[in-house]
Each structure stands twice: as C-alpha cells, then as structure tokens.
Amino acid sequence: MSRRTGAVTMHDVAARAGVSIKTVSNVLNGYQYIRPATKEKVETAIADLGYQVNLTARNLRRGRTGLIGLAVPELSLPYFAELADSVIRAAEARGLTVLIEQTGSVRERELEVLTGQRRHLTDGLIFSPLELGPQDVDALDVDYPMVLLGERIFGGPADHVTMSNVDGAKAAVRHLLDQGRRRIAVVGAHEGETVGSAALRMQGYREALQDAGLGVDPALIGEAGLWHRATGAEAMHRLLDSGVELDAVFGLNDALALGALHALHARRIDVPEQIAVIGWDDIEETAYSSPTLSTVSPGREQIARTAVDLLLARIDDPDSDRPYERVIADFTIVGRESTLGDAAPATSPLSTSAVASG
Amino acid sequence: MSRRTGAVTMHDVAARAGVSIKTVSNVLNGYQYIRPATKEKVETAIADLGYQVNLTARNLRRGRTGLIGLAVPELSLPYFAELADSVIRAAEARGLTVLIEQTGSVRERELEVLTGQRRHLTDGLIFSPLELGPQDVDALDVDYPMVLLGERIFGGPADHVTMSNVDGAKAAVRHLLDQGRRRIAVVGAHEGETVGSAALRMQGYREALQDAGLGVDPALIGEAGLWHRATGAEAMHRLLDSGVELDAVFGLNDALALGALHALHARRIDVPEQIAVIGWDDIEETAYSSPTLSTVSPGREQIARTAVDLLLARIDDPDSDRPYERVIADFTIVGRESTLGDAAPATSPLSTSAVASG
DNA sequence: TTGTATGCGTTATCAG
DNA sequence: CTGATAACGCATACAA
Numbered sequence: 228m229s230r231r232t233g234a235v236t237m238h239d240v241a242a243r244a245g246v247s248i249k250t251v252s253n254v255l256n257g258y259q260y261i262r263p264a265t266k267e268k269v270e271t272a273i274a275d276l277g278y279q280v281n282l283t284a285r286n287l288r289r290g291r292t293g294l295i296g297l298a299v300p301e302l303s304l305p306y307f308a309e310l311a312d313s314v315i316r317a318a319e320a321r322g323l324t325v326l327i328e329q330t331g332s333v334r335e336r337e338l339e340v341l342t343g344q345r346r347h348l349t350d351g352l353i354f355s356p357l358e359l360g361p362q363d364v365d366a367l368d369v370d371y372p373m374v375l376l377g378e379r380i381f382g383g384p385a386d387h388v389t390m391s392n393v394d395g396a397k398a399a400v401r402h403l404l405d406q407g408r409r410r411i412a413v414v415g416a417h418e419g420e421t422v423g424s425a426a427l428r429m430q431g432y433r434e435a436l437q438d439a440g441l442g443v444d445p446a447l448i449g450e451a452g453l454w455h456r457a458t459g460a461e462a463m464h465r466l467l468d469s470g471v472e473l474d475a476v477f478g479l480n481d482a483l484a485l486g487a488l489h490a491l492h493a494r495r496i497d498v499p500e501q502i503a504v505i506g507w508d509d510i511e512e513t514a515y516s517s518p519t520l521s522t523v524s525p526g527r528e529q530i531a532r533t534a535v536d537l538l539l540a541r542i543d544d545p546d547s548d549r550p551y552e553r554v555i556a557d558f559t560i561v562g563r564e565s566t567l568g569d570a571a572p573a574t575s576p577l578s579t580s581a582v583a584s585g
Numbered sequence: 586m587s588r589r590t591g592a593v594t595m596h597d598v599a600a601r602a603g604v605s606i607k608t609v610s611n612v613l614n615g616y617q618y619i620r621p622a623t624k625e626k627v628e629t630a631i632a633d634l635g636y637q638v639n640l641t642a643r644n645l646r647r648g649r650t651g652l653i654g655l656a657v658p659e660l661s662l663p664y665f666a667e668l669a670d671s672v673i674r675a676a677e678a679r680g681l682t683v684l685i686e687q688t689g690s691v692r693e694r695e696l697e698v699l700t701g702q703r704r705h706l707t708d709g710l711i712f713s714p715l716e717l718g719p720q721d722v723d724a725l726d727v728d729y730p731m732v733l734l735g736e737r738i739f740g741g742p743a744d745h746v747t748m749s750n751v752d753g754a755k756a757a758v759r760h761l762l763d764q765g766r767r768r769i770a771v772v773g774a775h776e777g778e779t780v781g782s783a784a785l786r787m788q789g790y791r792e793a794l795q796d797a798g799l800g801v802d803p804a805l806i807g808e809a810g811l812w813h814r815a816t817g818a819e820a821m822h823r824l825l826d827s828g829v830e831l832d833a834v835f836g837l838n839d840a841l842a843l844g845a846l847h848a849l850h851a852r853r854i855d856v857p858e859q860i861a862v863i864g865w866d867d868i869e870e871t872a873y874s875s876p877t878l879s880t881v882s883p884g885r886e887q888i889a890r891t892a893v894d895l896l897l898a899r900i901d902d903p904d905s906d907r908p909y910e911r912v913i914a915d916f917t918i919v920g921r922e923s924t925l926g927d928a929a930p931a932t933s934p935l936s937t938s939a940v941a942s943g
Numbered sequence: 944t945t946g947t948a949t950g951c952g953t954t955a956t957c958a959g
Numbered sequence: 960c961t962g963a964t965a966a967c968g969c970a971t972a973c974a975a
Contacts, residue, residue, distance in 0.1 A: 236952055247962045252954060260960050282705040283650065284952035287641045287967050294706075301670055303869060308666030312659055315687055324703060327685055329673055345682060347640040348652075456873045485873055492875035511661060515814045515843055517850035517875045594968060605946045610970060618944055642968035645951050 244272035313531035332357040372541035396431025408475035412447040415479030459486025481506035518564030526556030602630035671889035690715040730899035754789025766833035773837030817844025839864035876922035884914030
C-alpha cells in the first residue's frame, strides 16, 4: 500500500529480467527447479528495481494474511502489556504479525472482537476475555482459528491456555502460612462469581487454609471488581477501616497487591513486619516496588508461546478434527521483601527466587 | 481471510437479491442514488447470508489498508505501553487500526521497520526511534506517510511530535529548587550525546541551575544508557557509593526514577526527607509507588492524537507539499510525595496536581 | 438508478 | 524448467 511512487510490480521485474512473471514468482517463493542463471537474472532485476512483493495482493490470492489478532482488555495494564510483548515475540519467531485489539473489558466490545471486520484481516485470534462467560459459548463458537486465554470459559469450542489458578493460589497462601501468618486477607474477590480467575484463586485460598486447619473468615475477604491499583488500594483501606485483625494480604493480582501496598504505606503500616503481601502475575514492577513484592509467576512466556503454537496448528490445518486442547501453564512462587523482609534474596535489580513451583 | 466455511461473496449477495454486484457494492459504500426498495432487498440478502466484505480484496482494489504502523522499543516499558494504548484509541476514533512493531531499541531493527515488508500492509507509520539519529536522515526519507516521535532527529523529512524537553526539565529542576534542594543529581545522562531526550533534558537541568545561580557539579551526573528501572537503580547506587553530597535526584524518565527510589529504599534513605526524587513520563505506576513519585507529565494523549492526525493528513493527501510540521506537546509538573512529602496532595488513588505548566 | 466489464498484483493450473 | 492465463473479491469507468 505504502509506496507512493512507481509501485514496481512483478511485471516490471519480469520485463527487466527478460522472463515471464511466473518465473519471478517462482524465484520469490523459493521454487526448487529454476536454472541458476535464470534465478540470478531475476534476483538482480529485483535488486535493481528495489522490488518488494505487494502483501495485500499476495494475501488475497493466498487466502491468508500472516496476521493474527490479540484481544486484551488494555495495554495500560502492565500484565497485558507484558503479555502482548511476549506474544509478539513468539509470533514473530513463527513468521506471524500481531494485530492488537483493546476491549477495555467491555462486554460489547468483547463480542465485537469475535465478529468484527478485523477478523477478515487475520488468520486467527488469541482472545483474553474478561467479561464473557459460559453463557457466551455460542458467540465463541466461531468458524476461524481461535485460542482462548484465561479462565472464564471452559470446555468451550476452542483451544485454551490457562494459568494454574487453584494450585498457584494455594501455594501463595501456603507461602504466607510458612512465614507464620494466620490472619490472611484477600483483595480482589468477586462475590458470587463461580467462573473466572477470582473464583478459582479464591478456591485455592480456601483449600490452603483448610489444609492448615484454619477456617475462612468472611471479614477478611476484600472485594474489587476491576483489578487495578486504585481498586486494590480502596479494598485495602476498607479492610483496615473495618478493624478486622490481619497479618497478611493475598492480592489476586499484582496491580491489586501494589494498590494494597500503597494503602499500607499511606497508613504507615510496615510491610512485612506488620502485614505481609503477595500478588500474582510477576510483572516487572514487582521487582522494584518498595518493598519488593512477592508474587506468583504464572508462566507468561509459556502461555504466549503455547497460544501462538496452538493457533498456528489450527491455521495450518483448519479441517483437523483434533479435539480442543487445554494447556495449564507452570507457575512459580517468587519470594521478595513483602513477605520475607530482609531475608529476601539479594535486592539486586534483576534477581528473584523460586521458593516453590508446580 | 478467516472464514473457513462458505466464503460468501458479493456475487452471492447479488444473486440472492436479484441485482448486480455493482448494486451490492453501491449499498455497501453508501452510494446516494439507490432506490429504497433495491437497497432493502440487498440489505436483507446481506443479513440472510451473513455477508461481510473481504477487506483484503477491498484493500487491494482501493490501494489502502486502513492500517497504520506504530514502532516502539518495547511494550514492557510502561511508557510505551501507555502510549500504544493512547495511539490505538486515537486511531480507532478515526477509523484506523494500529499494527504495533517492537524494535527492542536495536539499531538494525529500527532500520528494518522503515523498509520491511510490513510497510506494504500499512498506510503510514508512527515511529519512535531510540537509536537512529541525525546521521540517518537518508534512511528516514521514505516514500510513505510517516510521523516521527521523540527528539532524536530534527528537521528530518517527516512530521514530528516531540515533548517539551528543555522546558519540562527546567520546570522539574525548578520544582526541586523550590523545595529548597540545592545538590540535585541526575540519573540517566548520556555522556557525549548531543541529540535525543537525554541531551535536551540535561540542557534544561543546566539552565535551571544557572538561573538559580548554581553551578553544575559533574559528580552529580549519573549515566544510564538504557532507561530502565534496573539501570536507574544501578546509577543511583553508584552515585551514593561515590560519596557525593546530594539532596535530590532528577530521573530523566520514570523508570529510572523508580529504580532510584528502589535503590534509596534498599539503603534505608528517606524520600523525600533526605533525598527528593522527580521523574518524567507520568506513567500510572508513579501514582502508586511508595512514596508516590513526582514527575513531568509530557502530554501523552496529545502526542498520540496529534501524531495520528498528522499521519492521516498525509495519508489523505499524499501529494501535498505542505511543509513538515513540528509539534511540541504541553507538559505539566505533577507534585507527589517524593518531592513534597506529607504536603503532597491527597493520596487518593487517582489524584495528581498540576504545580506548573507550560 | 443499475448493469457490464476491467484491473488491482499475486499465485496456481496447466501445458509445453 | 518456464510461459500463458485464469482466478482471488472488490471497486469503478463507462454504458445503458
């Protein structure tokens, strides 16, 4: 599209090289049986003219664009920015280009993504919905390759990559218990929800407490619809205002935990001396907050790679009746100052440490 | 591309509606002179068949894709993630879709972006180089619409949107001086460079000190090639190790300043009691760090909007000989705890305050 | 107001 | 090994 001047096409190259247009195409596409002499003629012609294939024309003809969509809530949420980074790299390694779409976690826009015009520009979609749920399986039954990310829809008509929510949450809470904490609050719960990350991580939280012979105190459950820093700070303030006794906080993601940290700092409450904090996502920021934030590292790179691979497999063989796969990424607990205090591993900028894994 | 089944085309719609393909096209493109009855026939046929235009074909025919490229170093750098977010929104408002490309601030990849295949898929490019410089004006003289972001190339052959580097830096340092600071260090300087953000912000730094009747102490200048949290922390440690006396730090961007904050925290140095810190970019994280970080808000939204508008103007009129524009975004100083301490405006999650502007 | 025919730049199908 | 030629699906000049 871009070239304003000249728009040199295969015809021009063919003319200059004294061959047919098909031969130029053959050279371009690495066709085996070309006489070296011919090939060279064509290649110098290409170089002389500065010819580049017109991708739009190629795409039309081939019925493929080499583009895949990545639909996420928003890039200003660090986890999704880092995820996008990983997906772009993984896709690039396989010769694919990523088209990012922001849904703003608005239900309508999530539905739009599935049927919108952009789908005609992409060979497939990696979709991380935050609002759609089991009631939307019909809308998710699309006729193009798609890989779902996250835990809102299971058994849906698509390949699926999820985090190890229950086990990861369990390990996070166990990590807090190991530091001698007993009154462990949660920030980010979604009251009444039975699907999604919140519900699953809450389940891990309960199981860990039960395993430790502890009960679940509803007063320790802090709600937060959106998982942003702001909502995390608000939920933390509410918990503290309620007067409930607590010595640790499990932020259901890092943004919430960082918001909680912010609130604790504002109230001059020492972390982890008085209250320990752990988050989830292992975004880069957690290694630099004050104190540094312990967190669950959910295998972002693996998720990105797996998603791209699954998608590519569907793109390459659209008629395959291979059953839909579900991949659960490996996680790691990263212990930092917010739970370990000065015992935390070297505060050297990039160091983290795996305390448990599964 | 995506639809596997059926691939219903305009022909099918035309057949079903009992009209010609041209009429269908007319309806689709909002042609004025269509008999209402015909229009309706076509529209129901479209609905019945679930027809959607094939964008690739349309693009080939129209010679436009509706896609614009956005080339940035990497999305894991919060400023660029937030910039991408803003650009995507601005583009969407104008009916454009954004294709993000990561250069990793690697010189070769920055050059590749300019000539790569992807340029054939986009109508124009918004480019934020970190390595290219004045010596590369030739490479930047491309024959497609482009808008440059940043301050590495001036007077180049393209429209250009920059931050108010000198004045912003001057205001930042003045803000520190206003708090009574006199030994103001810098983190992120690029020794010997004469172009780019580092050089310009250093100029503002010097001018502010001069205006205050103070000299520039080279011992207070901390180098940092990459502007990441890690390098900011390292530079801060070096400054402290050097034993030089200082009561404030100007991080040339927020990542550096947050890294510095991290280093100061590790050494149990109180901010701002002992050392005040100010950054640049106003990324969301700065409103939640402990302490919250004062910063220069460089007008990200304005930059995004302006860049998209300038690009679109070039796309819409490629033959215009309108001279290349240079737009300088407005900035604001946001005073938070890292310079104002408890005097900082309400620590409510979203509040910031404009102390000066220009 | 609507239909016919042509071409956008490639790739694919055949012959040769 | 290479060359004509026909699509791919849409938009438009030109006719009607």
